[in-house]
Amino acid sequence: MEFHLVDGGEGDGGHATPDGTRLEDLAPEPLLTRDYETRPELVYERLRERHGPVAPVDLLGVPAWLVLGYRESLQILQDDAAWPKGLENWRARSEGRVPADWPLGPSLEVNHVLIQGGPGYRSLRGAWDMALRPFQDPRNPQAKQLRAAVTGYADELITLLAQGGRTGVADLSAQFSRPLPLMAASHLLGFPGSQGDDALMDMWRVLDAGPDAEPALERLLVTLTELAAAKTEKPGDDFPSHLLAAHPDLSVDALARELFMLLGMVSDHVGILISNTVVEVIAGESDGGVRTALSAGMIRETMNRVVMRKPPLVNFVPRFAAEDSPLGNHTIRAGDPVWVSAAAAHADPLFATRTTSGADVSTRAHLSWGAGPRQCPARELASSIASAGVRRVFERFGHLELALPVDQLPWRSSPFMRGLRSLPVRYELVGPVPQLAPPSVPDVPDASHASDALDAPAVADRQSARRRSSLWRYLTGLIRSNT
Numbered sequence: 001m002e003f004h005l006v007d008g009g010e011g012d013g014g015h016a017t018p019d020g021t022r023l024e025d026l027a028p029e030p031l032l033t034r035d036y037e038t039r040p041e042l043v044y045e046r047l048r049e050r051h052g053p054v055a056p057v058d059l060l061g062v063p064a065w066l067v068l069g070y071r072e073s074l075q076i077l078q079d080d081a082a083w084p085k086g087l088e089n090w091r092a093r094s095e096g097r098v099p100a101d102w103p104l105g106p107s108l109e110v111n112h113v114l115i116q117g118g119p120g121y122r123s124l125r126g127a128w129d130m131a132l133r134p135f136q137d138p139r140n141p142q143a144k145q146l147r148a149a150v151t152g153y154a155d156e157l158i159t160l161l162a163q164g165g166r167t168g169v170a171d172l173s174a175q176f177s178r179p180l181p182l183m184a185a186s187h188l189l190g191f192p193g194s195q196g197d198d199a200l201m202d203m204w205r206v207l208d209a210g211p212d213a214e215p216a217l218e219r220l221l222v223t224l225t226e227l228a229a230a231k232t233e234k235p236g237d238d239f240p241s242h243l244l245a246a247h248p249d250l251s252v253d254a255l256a257r258e259l260f261m262l263l264g265m266v267s268d269h270v271g272i273l274i275s276n277t278v279v280e281v282i283a284g285e286s287d288g289g290v291r292t293a294l295s296a297g298m299i300r301e302t303m304n305r306v307v308m309r310k311p312p313l314v315n316f317v318p319r320f321a322a323e324d325s326p327l328g329n330h331t332i333r334a335g336d337p338v339w340v341s342a343a344a345a346h347a348d349p350l351f352a353t354r355t356t357s358g359a360d361v362s363t364r365a366h367l368s369w370g371a372g373p374r375q376c377p378a379r380e381l382a383s384s385i386a387s388a389g390v391r392r393v394f395e396r397f398g399h400l401e402l403a404l405p406v407d408q409l410p411w412r413s414s415p416f417m418r419g420l421r422s423l424p425v426r427y428e429l430v431g432p433v434p435q436l437a438p439p440s441v442p443d444v445p446d447a448s449h450a451s452d453a454l455d456a457p458a459v460a461d462r463q464s465a466r467r468r469s470s471l472w473r474y475l476t477g478l479i480r481s482n483t
């Protein structure tokens with residue numbers, strides 16, 4: 001085996017590293033340790049010091065390259081031909097070296113737009129862009145209707161949690177930030193009645209990966225397949241129907257997989273974004289600038305900073321070297337998996353020092369929405385749902401403070417995401433606690449914004465169904481009485 005010394009330049013840790021060693025011979029250290037859960041920035045820093053901008057890591061028994069450098073991450077994200085997605089490009093997998101029971105297998109072996117490479121990808125991505133458009137362009141009735149619905153859901157959730165008292169303690173994650181995007185997803189998916197809410201609870205169980213995750217996933221896939229079949233049979237004005245219109249060849253199963261992907265992205269990532277933004281505002285982590293920004297109505301700008309500082313998607317799903325390619329201090333062999341780490345790239349001095357000094361790198365250069373041709377197509381949608389929710393929180397709570405010091409908030413991590421496990425707050429509602437409106441009376445306050453789009457009896461019907469749903473029962477169980 002040939003070794004040669006690599007010059008230690010800026011950002012590569014300055015260590016001589018054997019180059020030319022195959023990934024599988026490097027015996028990399030496990031990434032997903034307790035430190036990764038509690039202090040990921042230290043883990044990334046250690047890896048950067050030891051290996052430079054690209055480090056070999058062990059992902060639950062499977063070796064991979066973790067890309068820590070900002071420049072190297074961009075290089076990969078911007079060149080889809082040199083670094084394609086698609087598990088069929090993974091040499092170790094084709095050679096049978098990825099165990100059948102690898103814990104990350106189930107999240108990666110689902111063939112949907114986020115994971116897929118190959119010839120079918122381009123048309124599928126094009127269809128996603130088209131299907132999202134009605135909901136993303138704020139001038140469209142579907143976008144206005146979605147925003148009004150989200151504002152209404154936010155009010156329902158706040159009113160429900162405040163049934164414990166006008167002042168009190170709540171877990172704003174479980175009682176607001178997580179259910180809100182789930183409800184928005186149900187709206188986007190065009191679920192009839194409370195069937196959506198039951199599926200949402202199952203999505204929640206899947207994301208939490210607890211003991212009931214597996215049956216929940218099975219139920220969820222059945223429900224989404226039924227939904228896909230129903231929309232194929234009788235299209236509506238919802239995301240599945242728009243996706244089908246843009247890609248009529250999608251089979252019911254393929255459509256169901258795309259819906260699963262949407263549900264996961266909306267529910268987990270948007271929920272994380274809402275919680276992180278609320279913390280940023282109330283804990284004043286942003287040198288006081290955020291409150292000013294909020295009062296100036298600049299929630300979106302705040303969110304951009306939040307998403308940059310705490311990317312919900314910390315590490316991206318794998319891409320594969322199309323051919324042997326030098327990267328950082330290593331040669332990545334054709335078919336080796338590379339995981340771009342947005343969280344680590346943002347801590348790369350090349351990026352971090354330039355954004356904090358406000359100098360020549362715009363904060364918009366961050367990677368939290370990805371970069372290049374496979375950048376997130378739903379950025380506007382996600383930001384719009386999150387900002388509608390955050391706005392309502394600060395309109396309805398006159399006072400909101402963390403019930404724990406900010407550095408003691410509990411986090412949950414997976415190889416892909418990082419978000420708050422819970423968000424305990426002390427709140428004071430503006431005005432008296434509203435009664436939960438009887439199901440026959442629509443209580444979506446902002447429906448007036450889209451009065452032509454939201455039909456009151458339909459809203460009342462949906463709310464009535466919701467009150468009987470498992471999501472609602474669960475949320476009711478979380479109300480803390482403060483009397």
Ligand code: HEM
Binds near residue numbers: 125312316370371374
């Ligand atoms: C805060 C919320 C969100 C964040 C931070 C986020 C972030 C990202 C990132 C970083 C990527 C690129 C991944 C990569 O390059 O491997 C991505 C891709 C993607 N996102 Fe999002 N996303 C969010 C919400 C959503 C939502 C709500 C949807 C769907 C409605 C969505 C749909 C997608 C899709 C379809 C892709 C794959 C694009 C492709 O490969 O061409 N995202 N997202």
